[in-house]
Amino acid sequence: MISATEDEPLHVLDLPQVYEKPSGTELMKTLALLTQQPRTFGVSAEAVKGPAVHPAGVNRYLTQIIASPLSWLDTDELREAVWDAAAARLSERSGRTAMPAMSRVFSVPTSSGKDLTLTLHEPSLTSDNLGMKTWVSSYLLSRRLHSLLESPPSLVPSGPTDPSVAQADSQNKLRALELGSGTGLVGLAFAALHGKTATTHLTDLSEIVPNLEHNRALNVELLTNTEAKVTTGVLDWSVVPEPQPTAEERFDVILAADPLYSPKHPAWLVQTVGTWLSRGLDARVVAEMPLRDAYLPQVQEFRQRMTDLGLAIVEEGQETGYDDWEGADGDVLAVKCWWSIWGWSEKVWPLS
Ligand SMILES: C[S@@+](CC[C@H](N)C(=O)[O-])C[C@H]1O[C@@H](n2cnc3c(N)ncnc32)[C@H](O)[C@@H]1O
Structure with missing residues (x-):
């Protein structure tokens, strides 16, 4: 199971790769880890948590998932869910204007x-x-x-x-x-x-x-x-x-x-x-x-x-x-x- 410590973000090469044919669950968990949460507008830089995964190479990683037929996954629904999640993560990284709707507290x-x-x-x-x-x-x-x-x-x-x-x-x-x-x-x-x-x-x-x-x-x-x-x-x-x-x-x-x-x-x-x-x-x-x-x-x-x-x-x-x-x-x-x-x-x- 992949995990990141607070001080040490994961590298993109630590994530499950498409050529390894990871399971749908593994892919969905990884994509959840890549979610870019809106920051809390913290009043100190220290209060703002760093990313779980180092940003270098993440866009390429996401594009590989979107481009893959994911043929080893069992159902079309699972493939759709993985593609949708990867597309959402990619749009989050395209700047705030591409972010999906959200509710914030x-x-x-x-x-x-x-x-x-x-x-x-x-x-x-x-x-x-x-x-x-x-x-x-x-x-x-x-x-x-x-x-x-x-x-x-x-x-x-x-x-x-x-x-x-x-x-x-x-x-x-x-x-x-x-x-x-x-x-x-x-x-x-x-x-x-x-x-x-x-x-x-x-x-x-x-x-x-x-x-x-x-x-x-x-x-x-x-x-x-x-x-x-x-x-x-x-x-x-x-x-x-x-x-x-x-x-x-x-x-x-x-x-x-x-x-x-x-x-x-x-x-x-x-x-x-x-x-x-x-x-x-x-x-x-x-x-x-x-x-x-x-x-x-x-x-x-x-x-x-x-x-x-x-x-x-x-x-x-x-x-x-x-x-x-x-x-x-x-x-x-x-x-x-x-x-x-x-x-x-x-x-x-x-x-x-
Ligand atoms: C940068 S946003 C700030 C929104 C909000 N006050 C905040 O700080 O989160 C600027 C706001 O001004 C509004 N605005 C721009 N031109 C305006 C106009 N001519 N009349 C009324 N509101 C306008 C925009 O629709 C937008 O909601």
Whole structure:
């Protein structure tokens, strides 16, 4: 029986070879060993487990299985299962965009020390549907959300001081909007952390929203237990709403993770923030994005446009996460991310 130790991955030549005519069971076990699990976005490189099999030669090994007639196996069903598993392992190695659909579990810390658990469905990706995957900056932001709730100035809406009055009156709930929610990690975590004190509206493009809604439904137990109020809907940043939202329709908090990957995004995103953010001094934009070289000009433009709109940074920082997919050489990919919290600058306040 083949096995790998944590420190010493197997070599591809240790695996059963096609010319040896291994049994179907042996092949299926080997192919299971070659599964590339999504990484856990660990916050330290050490926490990320290495591969069970050294990546060198694995693609060739898989191609040999797919090309073989597997004539020594007993049934067509077994042959199909082996070919399917080998093809799946090969597509996993072709990059994240070729990965099959999967459900993933995320832990979100709370201020009580007990983590919340969210399950998110990620359909198989196509290159133009980036919202079908959960990205590293949303993972980092979801883990930071509980501490943002405590850091001054508070993100609690101004309203009656008697909590029972605040709970009874939906006008006094914190209204949160997530832009470009993707699979919904940040928005769902925010909603669960705030429970009945907030309503959270998760939004994205029309092709992404069905999976977002699916993920809301997948987490109904957590959302019910925490009395969270979540809605989902389409909100395209490139469309300016007519008429403009009223003061009651605007949001106290706008959340966005990894929203910039096209030259048009900074202008669209900031315009959307300007449209939907409440005009109060307590209003906040909470954003986190990777500092990838190719997108640094967009991050810079976002910063400038937010400032031009009259927003100022209340708090900011950088942190490193580890992407959930290893690079071609099997290395863990460290991603530096920038988080920022914005409020209206007193210089421009009060706004109309
Ligand atoms: C890189 S993904 C990030 C998704 C999620 N926030 C995360 O971090 O896992 C960017 C998201 O922005 C959305 N997006 C891109 N252009 C958009 C637009 N014009 N209006 C609304 N959402 C848009 C995409 O559909 C996608 O879900």
